[in-house]
Amino acid sequence: MTILGISCYYHDSSACLIKDGKLVAAVQEERFDRNKYSSAFPINSINYCLQSANLTSYDIDYVAFYEKPFLKFERIILNHLRSYPFSLKNFLDTTPHWLKDRLILPLTLKEELGFKGDVFFIKHHLAHAASTFLTSPFDKAAILTVDGVGEWATTTYGTGKDNKINVLKEIKYPNSLGLLYSIVTTYLGFRVFSGEGKVMALAETGDPKYLDKFKKIISIKDDGSFRLNKKYFYFNKGGRMYNNNFIKLFGDPRREKEDIKDRHRDVAASLQKTVEDIILKMVKHIHKETGLDNLCLAGGVFLNVTTNTRIVKESFFKNVFIQPAAGDNGSALGAAFYVYNSLKNQPRKHVMKNACLGPEYSDKKIKIFLSNKGVKFKRLENDELTKYVAKKISQDKIVGWFQGRMEFGPRALGNRSILANPGNPKIKDILNKKVKHRESFRPFAISILREDLNDFFDLEIDSPFMLLVGKVKKDEVNSGGREGGLGQKKELIPGALHTNNTSRIQTVKKEDNELYYNLIKEFKNITDLPLVINTSFNDQEPIVCTPEEAYNCFARTKIDVLVLGNYIVEKYV
Amino acid sequence: MEEKKICKKCILPETRPDIWLNEEGVCSVCVVYENEKKFSKGEKGALETDFIKILEKNKGKGEYDCLVMCSGGKDSTSALYYIKERYKLNPLAFTFDHGFETSDALENVNKAVDKLGVDFLFFKSSFMKDMFAKILKTRSKAVICHLCSMWYMDLTYKIAAKYNVPIIIAGWTKGQSVKQPVMSKCACKSDSPEYASMAKATKDFIEEHVKNDPKYKGFPQNMEEVLKKAKKRHKSMVVSPHWFLPIDADAYVETIKKELDWKYPELSYPAKTTNCELNFISVYNSKKHYGYTHYDLEMSRLIREGIISREEALRDLEINFDKDLLNVIAKKLGYKFE
Structure with missing residues (x-):
């Protein structure tokens, strides 16, 4: 059974594909149309998802949509009426969009994809609930969903058992x-x-x-x-x-x-x-x-x-x-899983251990891109690559790290990441001013070897999707030769910490992303620090998707080294 | 001998006034391409769902959903495969032979239609033989492939009309163009500088040797005329799945090898293609008269689109045949290369 999940027309438009209960692809439209938080019908994402499974739209059994548009439209119309005449302008601005595309999705699917099968519209918060429970490792769990607003609900809680979800209570708009x-x-x-x-x-x-x-x-x-x-x-x-x-x-x-x-x-x-x-x-x-x-x-x-x-x-x-794509992007996969598991009564087969579900580029494609670009590059096998790149990071070089399948959700988790040395006290300023071009108070996240987490932070559990923070421990340690003498842990990683000595953390295990794990391990061998700064590979734009976008970001910012798969391009050599 | 200067980005040689290199060694075709790209920023490329939209709009209107032009090469054979297996259409396969098709190519076609179980039309004719011979004997600079393509497109449109087929499927690649409306007009922008000299020579040849020849009465003067006549006769459009699919040639060659027992011919130019025997002569003449062939143009575009590397293109376009081979073929036309 093949199910296409879609979210669109509000923000973070996305598509995902479930084949026989397994999530085979998921991607946000912004990565293709390059409009941040794109709300467009995710035609590029749909094409990608289908092609990644070597399928066409003729192979889709069902489409699952992440909300009930008529119910949402009811809320919007009622609210306009309640606030009339103050709401008139807003009414005139928004209503055409509803009539033009949001209320006619089956027609759009027929026109755009040639899809004539059943479309299931799943309540927005149910889609959120399904996105997290049905992809979780738990047979039974309580579920809480909180966002801006769906149709009417803004907050719901309930329980999940096996392949069913039971919503117990909801809070409605405008309380949100x-x-x-x-x-x-x-x-x-x-x-x-x-x-x-x-x-x-x-x-x-x-x-x-x-x-x-x-x-x-x-x-x-x-x-x-x-x-x-x-x-x-x-x-x-x-x-x-x-x-x-x-x-x-x-x-x-x-x-x-x-x-x-x-x-x-x-x-x-x-x-x-x-x-x-x-x-x-x-x-x-x-x-x-x-x-x-x-x-x-x-x-x-x-x-x-x-x-x-x-x-x-x-x-x-x-x-x-x-769930790593906790926002509306993830509700596309929630809707799809809800149709597969709950409505079609299929057993659960997928646990979301990995968020790398997007496009990837072969070694050949990357080589063609670089050689046609006419830039100087070299290729290293994985072992040499991780050693070489770790050394560069330890020398305070900023590295654009582009590997394998792109991440689904807002976080770069080591496949489309900019990496830097957390031991460098100036690195935050450099990254904020010269790479990301953003506010100076913005902190950076880190990726840390899972086994070393407790040596540095007070967090006790896995955080593979970078959705938790940890406070650096106060232990006194040898400063590893950087400054000499004894100091606190926080002095070892000034670049990784926010003003309150916390850091957003991604824990990395070998079995989840071996190359990335090995890179951090090599960095640890050189510096004694089992972590690197990891910020998304972008500069005031959606995270880069293609080698060309990665190269362009590298070329226009202060990134020193670009790693595309096994290929390395460096500035100033 | 002065070494031929070729573009730093693609593989086109400097052949002023048609193609020239700037101070950075980049050819005028690449410069125009880069400029067009800047202005088309945000314009999305062709998606597979765009192709499906075209199929959905046109299929099921007659006995056959489409007519697939199949030469037995990798691109057209995979196009036939996709049409039948990926898009589940009922195609009519169509192969023409002007007397110079290779047995390897025809064997590939026969295996494909048998394995896919599709209806197949095979059209063999020596109609073009005298015209080809005249090109050689008059030492015309006209490109054999251009004249042949006018003939076979005219023929294909006639067959489409006869069987009331709304879509003609070709195996054309993104090397010809990435803009579907341009490609649907048989890919040649004859007004582009890189085609200008070739197009003029072909036009002059038709004017001088074809127009008044009673055997070729009614032969089209150019591709535009073919399209115009076709449009009047019957409404059908030409599309290629390769314009919409992000699957590269290596991958679809593997598929047709596995599924259709498809094989590369023993000798072909460019490498890894399947072309007719006359192609060797056409390539030889184009190289001699213009310094490049339509394959250099196609490969250069594939380089610009990031589909193949420059090194790959240069390797595949190395001349792999000699005059002895040309003379074996030319003998059939009563001609001998000195």
Whole structure:
């Protein structure tokens, strides 16, 4: 049975393909059309998914869509009516899109793919729930999904057992933690979709001194359920979603280019703490109600690594699984798995251990690209390659590392990554200013050998998808010759740490990505540090997909070494 | 002897005024290509679903869904394979032989149609023989392959009309063009500088030796006329699956070898292709008159598209035949190369 999963028309359009219960391919449209968070019908992604399995659209049995468009349209129309006449402009702007494509998906599929079979529309939060539970290693688990909004639901929880999911409770629009996060993101002068991560990073540099003010705009019950106080928000006018009462409470909003002040940092910290506390309450309540040991999480809010880490550490669940594409991209695969496992009553066959599900380029293709480009390059076999690249990183060179299949989800996990030396105290500034061209407060993630995790960080569990943070340990160690003498661990890896001495962590095991593991191992042999800085391979654009995009990013930034498969291109040699 | 200068990026030689190299050693065709690429930024390439859209729109209208031009080469044989096996269509395979097709190629076609179980039309004619002989005897610079392609396209359109087939499937590669509307017009942009001299010579030859020859009464003056006549007669379009599929030649050769027992011929130019015997003469003449052939143009485009490497193209285009072979073929046309 072949099922195509699709999410599109809002943000993070994606497609995935399940063949006989196994996920064979998944990719976001932005990687092809090069529009960040692309909302387009994912025609390129669909073509890729089918071709990767050597299939055509004629081989698809079912299409699964990540929401119920008519139900969502109902919410939108009702909200417009409630806010009329203020909502008129927004109504006129959005309605044509609904009529043109969102409500006629089967027709679009017939026209674009020649697909005439059944299309299943799965409720958005059910798709999120399926994306995490049905791909988790658990037979039984509690499930929590939190995002901006689906059709009506913004938060749901329930349980999963074998191939079935039971939703116990949901919170409906406009009460939404995702929406609240996005609203405050815009208030702080950042953009929705791209700015939430920045606010999370900013929060780490602030003091949560406005918790009382947040209590005015959101009321919270003991079970973690909550309600936004409408007095502070516009929900249907279009444009900004906070109103003058909100501004009276928190002060003037920050403009996009304006300097970031302590007040902004403190608002971000207060928001982060508020959201974390609510979710913690919810999770504890869910644990009490379900009595289960395992928890599965999905929805864009669970890209928030600080919240995730508190759940892992402070909730009473023994095991937590977070699907790597926790946002709407992942709901494409949730919808597909829900059709396969739950609706078609097939046993579960896939555990998501690896997020590398996208395009790859053969040795031959890479060689053709480089030789036709006319650049000087060399080829090294894997053993020599990892030694050579590790040495370059240890010499403070910045490396563009392009290997195998591209990752699904927002994180680069060692196949489309920029790698750097965490021991270099200046590396953050160089990466932010000269490679990524982004705000100076933004921290970088690290990839660390799993077996060495506990030597450096207080995190105890696997974090293969870079969805958790760890605080560096305070142990005194020999500084490894870099500075000489004894020092704290944090002094060994200044480039890897945020201002609060934490780092977003990807744990790497040999069996998951051998080449990447070996590279870090070689780096450890040279430096005694079992970790490298790992940031996504891009510069103000979607993560690079092709060798050409990787080369262009290398050429226009301060990346020193480009590694495309086994081929190496270097600047200044 | 002065060494021939060739483009640093592709493999085209400098043949002023048609093709010239700039100070960096890059040819005018590559420069135009790069400029066009800049302006078409964001324009998506052809996807397989685009091909399926075309098939869906046209299939099921007659006894056959499409007519597949099959020469027995790797590209057309794989096109036939895809049409039947990947897209599940009911094709009519069609092979023409102007008297110079090789037994290797025809064996490949026969095996393919048998294994795929498709209906097959084989058309053999010596109609073009006198025209080919005249090109040699008059030492014309006209390109044999251009005249032949006008004839066989005219013939193919007639067959499509006869069987009421809406789609003609060719095995043309992305080396001819990546823009489907251009390719559907039989791939030749005769107004492009790199084709200009060849196109003019062919036109002059037709004007002087074909137009007034009673045997060739009604023979098209150029490819545009073929298309115009075809359009009036019956509406059918030419498409190739290779324009839409990201599968490279090595991969589909493996498939047809395995599934259809397809084989490379013993000798062919360029290497790893299957072409008729006259192709050797056409290549020899083009090299002599223009310094390059349509294969250099095709391979150069494949290099620009990142499909093959420059080294690969240079290797495959090395001349692998001699005058003795040319004379064996030319003898059939009553001609001898000195």
